[in-house]
Amino acid sequence: MDKIDSNLLESIADLHEIPAGAYNIRKNGEGFSRRSTANIEIVTKTDKPGIDIIVAPGTKNESIHIPVIITEAGINDLVYNDFYIGDDADVVIVAGCGIHNSGDEKSQHDGIHSFHIGKNARIKYVEKHYGEGDGKGERILNPVTYVEQDENSVCEMEMVQIKGVDSTVRDTKAHLAAGARLIMTERLLTHGNQYARSDMEVYLDGENASSQIISRSVAKDNSKQIFHPNAIGNAKCRAHVTCDSIIMDDATVSSIPAITANSADAQIVHEAAIGRINNDQLIKLMTFGMNEEEAEEVIIQGFLK
């Protein structure tokens, strides 16, 4: 592992060295290193690129790291990762993709993830996207996420893209059985001429399923963002969708939260707001001795935390 590799790994997975627990590191379109554990098995797919991650029922307090790094220009990496989480398991999954592109050709990673979460199981999934490198080649990430939650399972997903990704189209779908709970948080910062689009559909199919979808974003320079989350209640359920954006410079943000109720007992709420940083917020921090740029940075960092 060289310096670029470890820098990327630290940015996307807070990894300073090889992680404890199960892991699979993918580099430039190929498996780089891997470890399965007694309860977590990572297997290479035979029909297409990617891996199956199989977590045994009842596995508790274990972690799985599956970072992807791309350090060469001109790579177009498509990978399928399928998670099978056994009943009653409780695990943390850290994914993420870092691209270092110093060439002129584009580098692209499309991660197609599916999660099959068993009864009463609980997962926390964290995915970070990060790009760097001084080449003209674009850094493109198009993740597709499919979540299927069995009864009373809990899925907490956090998707973060803070820096350096030129174009992202994110597509997320989830189906929730009775009593299942999904908390999906998306945090995004775009700058330059970056483009980010996120489409989400969350189907609350079972009685007492619940979901909270939170999107927080900052759009700077000439960047463009589009959010389109849709919560669909097919039973007695609860869902809350919030899109909250700070817009700066010449950026464009479009928030289109949608809610659909196919049951009279579905309670679904959405909120959306787009606005500049408020002047009083800046002044307040300036009365602490910060200059305007520092104050802006603190506000953005807090907002995306």
Next chain:
Amino acid sequence: MLKLENVSFKVDVDGRNLEIIDNVNIEVPDGAFTVITGPNGGGKSTLARLIMGIEKPTSGRILYNDIDITNLSVTERAKLGIGYAFQQPPRFKGLTVRRLLSLAAGSELPVDECCGYLTSVGLCSKDYLNREMDNSLSGGEAKRIEIATLMARKLGLAIFDEPEAGIDLWSFSMLVESFKAMSKGSHNSVIIISHQERIMQLADEMVIIADGKVRDKGPKERIFPQLMGEFSENCGFRGKED
């Protein structure tokens, strides 16, 4: 020492020139606790904003410790040791109370110290440290945290714009105690804009601002009894500023 020399502040409203502050001269001596009071809409908050640098005077000079700060920015004045608590504190999504206090202090504050500041404004600290300074806080809670941000700093001049507004009676007594302690210690000079008798009673010096002008100023011993007489004749004087 803070000195305002012939300070005026005019604004254009629909082509009309409105004099919000009209040729004000004030001296705030070092170590003094000064209460600025006066009828609603008289220009008190504008005066505080002029001192902090949020507004710039259209004429006149502001001197702080013999430095002309008239053209200095808010940041520069903050660095000279001037602080300001908003009448309506801004909210920050994602910023915790602990982080805000640390930003105020200029370094990461230990939990104990944060708790101390929160307790002194009547908040049960452990409930608030990790709360976000967002709209989930009530007006009174946000206001008390705002006051705590000034307590977390060691200032040459601390300005509070109606700290009592929106604060319930129970917490108010505690706040008065905190201001009393403050007048004896942490900040060198304190200016409080207030309509509250109990805060006025803490004052060394008082200034009455009405119609943008200084109507009277002097030691509390002289001004306060005079005001009380006025209150009994004209109850409309007291009230909350818009």
